[in-house]
Every structure is written in structure tokens, then in C-alpha cells.
Amino acid sequence: MLPKHLRRLEAESIEIMRDVVAEFKRPVMLYSIGKDSSVMLHIAIKAFYPAKLPFPLLHVDTTWKFREMISFRDATARRLGLDLIVHVNKEGLARGINPIDSGSALHTQVMKTDALKQALDLHGFDAAFGGARRDEEKSRAKERILSFRSAGHVWDPRNQRPELWSLFNTRIRQGETMRVFAMSNWTELEVWEYIMIEKIPVVPLYFAKQRPIVRRNGATIMVDDQRLPLNRDETPEMRMIRFRTLGCYPLSGAIESDATTIEDIVAEMQTTTVSERQGRLIDTDEAASMEKKKREGYF
């Protein structure tokens, strides 16, 4: 049985998802393979049970995800019988965009943001669920649960609709879309508590293990495959590490940790002194950078 605060958060997320499915023509769930996506998917299955998920899942693949993420994704899709769409920005790939030579900003813009917009347009999705939470980052704290995007996926912080009670304004015109953050009010700790109690499988990279790493600009980067060019003075060393957030492997900083089980992670979470986003290299590009990316259509 879930404790009261988690039961309330779960019920709130379910209510949002059902509302969106009832009101929009073609919703989709953005599936990023991470812990938040795992929880979001789990809640969605609960929300529509006994019916099958009334929308497909979309994974925007930058081709630089950890290998374990991809095998986890495919295993999850098989296990749950999901309708999973994988989208890659083919033009970006052809232009050779990658996080190492192109830089994290351009790579994220082309392979993530542009790719997402392409996929939404291609399939005509009018509402897209995302697992972002308000506690992640300062500009997220003001984000609506239903975040309105005008044609071209533009987010204008001054043109967001007031949200009172749980009464959502779902009306949009042709070409306009809605991003739906059904887990807005969850915190990182609550996500982990929920994963523990509900026994939701997550990518093994979240658990500490000896893994090959190099250190760059103060970040701990895992050498996940041959594509990561090593400097002459760099030799990967084995370290007991895990990840708090997952993305493209050259852009995801690991933390040193002994948390090998889900219970260890919850315990670590209760005493940690650094924030979740500290390991994300893309957020530190420039001040207020998340807000900039969101205006451009980043999730």
C-alpha cells in the first residue's frame, strides 16, 4: 500500500492523463527511458487499465544514448506490448552532428529539440506527455501542467494560461500543441520512493557498479563505447559509479556511489548534498540556459 503522499501524487497524475486523453485528438507520451519516464509509463498503465494505453510512446533517439538504455527500452516495449515510435533526426545524422565535435548545445538543439519537433509534426500529435518535474530546475518551477505551445512549438512564458484547481483549458487551434507535465508536483525523492514501493524496473545505470570512466571539466564521464575519443593522457579507470539522470552518455555526469540497490538509492537521496541536474552538462552552457532551450521547443 502506498503512503498517503504518494497515493495523492499518483491520483493527481492519473487525473491529468485521463483528462488529456479525453480532450485531445492525438496524444503521445515522450519516453526518455529514464526513471521519470518509467514512473510516468507505470502511472499511465494504471490510469487506463483495463484498456491498453490509448496513445503511442515516442523516443527521440540522439544515437548517443547509453547502450544499456536502448536495450532497456526495447525490453520494456516488448514486456508491456507498447506501441513505441523511435525517431532519429536523419538530416542531423547525415550532417554528422554529434556531442563531441559539434558541442553539447548544437547536438542538443539538432538531435533532441529539432528531432522532437519533427516527430510531433510528422505524426500530427497535438498533446505530448513529458516527465519533467517542477523541482528539477528554477525555470521549471513556474511551468504549467498543460504548457501551451503556439504553432512551431514556441513556448512563450508570458502567454501561458492560468491554471486553477484541476480545471485545464485544453482548447487549441490547428497547429498548436500542448506539452503535458503530469508529474509536475513530484520530487526526485518521491520518484525513487514510488519506484521502490511499486517495484518499477529502471535502467541498471542508476545502480552503482564498477564502470570505466574518464574525468573531464570536473565531470565523470563513462566510456560507453569506442566513439568517445580519448586524449593521450587519458586512460579509462574503473570506478564505483552510478547516474542520477540519464541522457547522451558523453553529456551525462556520473556520481561516485555505493548505492547498489533501490533502498540504497532512497537512503542516498535523503542525505545527498548536490542537486540532480548537477551532472547534466547541457544546463550549464550559459545562465538561464534551460529557459532559452524551452523557448526553442526543448522539452
Add this chain to the structure above:
Amino acid sequence: MFTNPTTEPVPARTKDQLRFITCGSVDDGKSTLIGRLLHDSKMIYHDQLTALERDSVKHGSTGNDIDFALLVDGLEAEREQGITIDVAYRFFTTPRRSFMVADTPGHEQYTRNMATGASHAQLAIILIDARKGVMVQTRRHSFICSLLGIRHVVLAVNKIDLVAYNKECFDRIARDYLAFAAGLSFTSIVPIPISARYGDNVVDRSAHANWYHGPCLLEHLESIDIQSGTASQAFRFPVQWVNRPNPDFRGYAGSIASGRISTGDEIVVAASGRTTRVKRIVTHDGDLVAAEAEDAVTITLEDEIDISRGDILSRPDDRPKVADQLAAYVIWMDREPLAPGRNYVLRIGSQTISGSITAIRHRIDVNTCEHLAAGTLSLNEIAFCDVVTATPAVFDPYDLNRKTGSFIVIDRYTNRTVGAGMIAFPLRRATNIARQALSVHRMERAALKNQKPCVIWFTGLSGAGKSTIANLVDQKLFAMSRHTMLLDGDNLRHGLNADLGFSETDRVENIRRVGEVAKLMADSGLIVICSFISPTRAERDRVRSLVGKEEFIEVFVDTPLEECARRDPKGLYSKVKSGKIKNFTGIDSCYEAPATPEVHLRTMEQTLEHSAEAVVDILMARSILDG
């Protein structure tokens, strides 16, 4: 197969969540207080603190000290202006409770944001600057909190350090506030002397104000009993979504707004008056015997009755109100002022209904609580209004139920959320009469005729070909042995509507009557074909919501004005030309073409015969002719 590695199970913490709002004027120190709460309850991480120290030098207003306000002011523009301009939600957890804080701005023009934050809160922290005492803004914030249904208040007398921790000063402010707040509907008010900047009485007890023996702020937030009591109230279940994965399962998904329900309990659908019993309470974790307020469940019923999104299930002996006229407090949230009488979209629970605010009884000055006369409402103004809906709404007074007593107002053209409302009471005596459920249902009548009822609505300019195509469709359906009825504008004006002219009001009344007649005919199982110019979207939408959008088929007969004038089958255009007719649609009176008609017939590109076939095709596609 992936499974998470586990060690021995950790016992689940039993905690609950408190959602609160902070309100205060500019410079009262709201953001600083929240920053302080987060910091002192160890919710700020090292990397955030480092960024904060860096930002404090660049943007801060506290000299060399850390400016906690920068922790919560998010957007770039706000940082530059040094004010919070939107609602931000913050989270922190203690071993006893988890908290969600809505940080809302204090500027007068942002009443809208305060109301938004308050709608999510169970408690309000009202900040007062100890040097200034109870101000106009304090009254405004308190009034809005009270109106939005917040019952618990903490009066945080901030900057107590700047009055040298003076007890008399604190006592005087508390006394003033309690005297003022006696007129509002708070059940608990707890005054606490604090210094957000130095941390006195926020998380840790103040070493300076040792005359204060009450709780610290956090201690109070952790221990206050905020039992909402919604589980012990009348049962309300707004249906959100009909779950129909296969012909053997039909469940109604929703979150219980209040009360509790068990399998076998008798329930009634408020709008239709139909009763049945709860068969199962389905969840992914297994069926439940009973469920209560805030649970998200799927309910199945003993009898198959017609229920859709927007319906509210209740117990037969304790029903919500059903009325198409009601009185409500409305907060206006848009730059474009309220137009009384204009048609808006109202979202009441999961119901979406056309409606208008027909009269403003009085506007309320939020600073003095005075009642003022008003003809319209501007941004951030609050008024007590009469609301009329196109179809009856199901609701409770907001005082009794925040979930079923609230609504938002949406502009149908800009789609902006322009207002928010709290229902006071229904306006018609007739609401005491619960709707009589008919024992022969409309679908059964229609099934007898081997069809499904619907209203096919032809709209277009005079001379566009509406009546001709409508006639053809009628003939085709008749040939298929379907039971139809054709309502034509000109014909109805000879009888039912003989008393109406062509003024704006008469035109609206004309279409209203036609809509009601079409609905009665559809209720008797007929396929009703209507042919009316019906130039405005608002009146067509009104008929659409009256009939129900599933059964309304709008057919736009699209012929250019020049072509209509050339054909001029009734000689009307030549009369307009010679000045014998005024208010003629398309000439000196506007025609609003449908944005998304179910059928769009371009008569310059296809024959009348093809046009009629296109209409019959959509009837087939919608299984209307299937019986």
C-alpha cells in the same frame, strides 16, 4: 527482463502533504522566506548554493549576504526587474510532511496569479512587514484567500529584527489583523514573529524574541491539522473518461471529488436522473470494495445506462444541483474585459458547456470589500455575477465542494482562460425538481426506426443551395427507408416563428427555437435535416451543444457571394441592391463561415447530386444508418 536489485525492504514512511501559498506585498520578503525555509530545512544543494552565491553578487539586493530570493525567482525577465511575476511552485520535505509552496506575486495587477496559487492551497502564509503593520495589500490577500476557500492562515510578522524584536509591535499587528479578519471565513489564524533574512522562528527558535512562546513556522506547518473532511462529505464522482476496451467492459474513470462509495451502493446520474448500483470499483492493483475522496478509480455499474464525460454520479438522497442559471463569484483574468451576455466556454469539473455571464450584481473592491456597481469586469477584478448555461450544469456550492463548485471561463476565439468562478447557488426554483428520467430512451426509439438520431445542420449564404441539397439528402434517406424530418428556415417563419422579424435578437430567438425543436425531434429518434443561414458561429455552437456534439453534423454549403447574387433564386439580392431589404447576410450583415464543419461542400466544384451524396456518406461513416 530487468528487475531492480533490492536489499531488505525499508518501511514506507507515512506522511501526508500540505500545499500552501505565501502572500505579501512587494518587499515583504516572500521569496526570501521561501528561500530560507528551503535552506534551513536542508533542501538546497551545494551546487545550487554556489550558483546562488555567484548570482547574489550579480543580481542580489542584500550586499554581500546571500540573497535567498534569487533561489525562487526563476525567469530571466523577473531577475532583471527584481520582482516575481508568476506563480512558482517549490517543494520541500521534512520527516513529518512533504510540502508544496505556491509563491505568488504581491503586485495589485497580479491578483490573477494569487488566485491561481490559492486554488491549490490548503493554508496561506500572509506576510506583514513589522514596520508597516496591516496594509491595504494585506486585506486584499486575505480576502482572496478567503474567497478561494482557504481556511487556515499563518500571519507571519516579518522583519521583526528591524523593530528590535519588539513585543508590543507584534501584539498590535496581531490584534489589528484579527479584528479585520473576523469578517472573513478563516477557521484558524496563527500569528508568528519572524525574520526571514536571519532565520528567527522560521525553522529554529529565535534567540532574540524570547517573549514568544508559540510554535516556529515550520513546526506549525508540520503539525497543523488540515483534515479537509472531503471523505465524509456527499459522494461526488465526475466522470472523466469512458473506459471501453472491449464489448464486455464499460467502466467510468474518474477521481472521487468527495465522499466514499462501496460496491452495491445505489447511485444516480445527476443530469439524467437515472439510477443503478455500483458493480465493481476497478483499479490496476485489483478491485476495491470501497473508495473515497481523491482516489482515482474506474467504476462499473449494474445497468447499462447512458453516461459520458461530464456526468456526475452521486447518491440518490444527496444529489448535486442541476441548473442552467446560477450565481457565482467571478475573477477576471484577461486584458480584454468581460462582455456580459457574450458566449464563452465554461469548464465546470469535467463538463464543458457554452454559457454567458448575463449580469454583474456587484463588483467587489478587494481592498475594502465594498460592493460597487459595474457594467463590465477588467483584468484582476472580482464580481458577484449571474451565469446562464446553454445546457444544465451539475455542481455544488463552492463553499461545500471546491472540486464541483469551481469553473473556468474560456474565450471561444482566442482560447485564453479569461476568468475563474466559484459557484454560490443555483438561481432557479426549478432546481429542486430532479429531472424525470424517461422510461423509453431516445436510443430505443431510434433503434425501432433502424437508425441513430442526429441533426444535420446546413449553413451558408442565402442562395448558396442549402435547401436544394437538404431536399436531395431527404429524398435519398427516404428512399433508404429512414425516418427523417426537414426543417426549413422560410417554412418555419410562416408558423412557429411567425412573430419574429430580422433584428439581431429575433434572429437569435429564431435559431434558439429551431434548435429546441430539432432536439425534441432527435429525441424522438428522427434524423432531423435543418436548413438555415445561421450566420454566427455562436448560435450554431449553441445548437451543437444543445443537441450534443456527437449528434450534430454541420454542413457548410460554401458558395461565393458573387455566385449567390448571380443565381438569386428568390430575387432577394436584387431587392437588397435596390435598398428594399436591410440586414442581409453577406451584404451588410456578417456571415461567419464554420472553422471546422463536419462536411464542407464547395458548390462551384461539385454537383448538387455529389454534394448530397457526400452528406449521406458521412452518415454512413458515423454509423447513423446502422440502427
